[in-house]
Amino acid sequence: MKSAGFFLTLISIVFLSATARAQDHPAITAQPNTVYVGAEGKYESAPDTAQIQFNVSVQDATSQAAFERAAKNVEHVREVLRANAIEPKAATIGFLSVQPVYEWKPKQKVVGYRVTTDVTLKLKDFAKVAPITQQLADANISETQTLSYTLQNIDDAKNKAVEDAYRRAHNSAETLARASGRTLGELSYASVDTFENPRIVMPHMARAMSAMANAAPPAPTEEFTPQTVTVTAHVNALFSLK
Numbered sequence: 378m379k380s381a382g383f384f385l386t387l388i389s390i391v392f393l394s395a396t397a398r399a400q401d402h403p404a405i406t407a408q409p410n411t412v413y414v415g416a417e418g419k420y421e422s423a424p425d426t427a428q429i430q431f432n433v434s435v436q437d438a439t440s441q442a443a444f445e446r447a448a449k450n451v452e453h454v455r456e457v458l459r460a461n462a463i464e465p466k467a468a469t470i471g472f473l474s475v476q477p478v479y480e481w482k483p484k485q486k487v488v489g490y491r492v493t494t495d496v497t498l499k500l501k502d503f504a505k506v507a508p509i510t511q512q513l514a515d516a517n518i519s520e521t522q523t524l525s526y527t528l529q530n531i532d533d534a535k536n537k538a539v540e541d542a543y544r545r546a547h548n549s550a551e552t553l554a555r556a557s558g559r560t561l562g563e564l565s566y567a568s569v570d571t572f573e574n575p576r577i578v579m580p581h582m583a584r585a586m587s588a589m590a591n592a593a594p595p596a597p598t599e600e601f602t603p604q605t606v607t608v609t610a611h612v613n614a615l616f617s618l619k
Contacts, residue, residue: 415445418542424526431519440490447492450518468498538610
């Protein structure tokens with residue numbers, strides 16, 4: 378009896394799990410004379426844009442002193458950009474924060490202020506990536522730098538990935554229809570999901586990179602080819618059968 382009771386409980390658990398999955402992913406109700414297929418597609422392209430992101434963060438005893446130090450560091454950023462024939466307005470700032478820094482023991486008190494901002498620079502000329510990242514590291518004004526490659530018109534890449542996925546879905550449906558002695562009809566339903574695969578190719582500590590610069594090694598990006606940008610799409614399609 379105990380075994381039978383355990384068996385019934387197990388069946389109930391399995392049934393509830395299946396019901397939960399069905400609620401999370403509702404299925405298309407099958408209609409007579411239809412075929413439902415799903416397929417993956419992708420589009421790969423060489424990147425056309427390099428994006429450099431770095432932060433400027435300083436701490437000092439007063440908010441004014443911290444702000445003035447941050448202003449000097451950002452001026453160094455402008456100098457680096459101008460030295461590489463780039464107007465400072467080409468870079469964008471995401472945020473600027475001024476926050477108190479606390480010491481908690483033996484009691485809470487303000488011991489300083491931290492000013493933080495982040496800068497993003499997009500480049501079409503990949504030859505400028507190495508000197509800019511190296512000069513920013515030499516200036517020792519940022520704790521981190523991150524370089525990623527992307528496409529300016531990412532929507533066009535997504536459209537091409539969807540086209541590839543639909544072509545594969547249509548071919549599968551057509552093959553199934555032909556194998557069953559039927560003819561594939563019109564599309565009556567479709568759903569699409571797209572996914573972009575970001576390429577983060579150079580996260581590093583700027584101070585560590587600055588120390589390496591004393592030995593004058595090639596910049597981390599030199600002589601390498603940027604990775605391709607890949608966009609994938611999944612298409613579910615419902616076709617009628619003739």
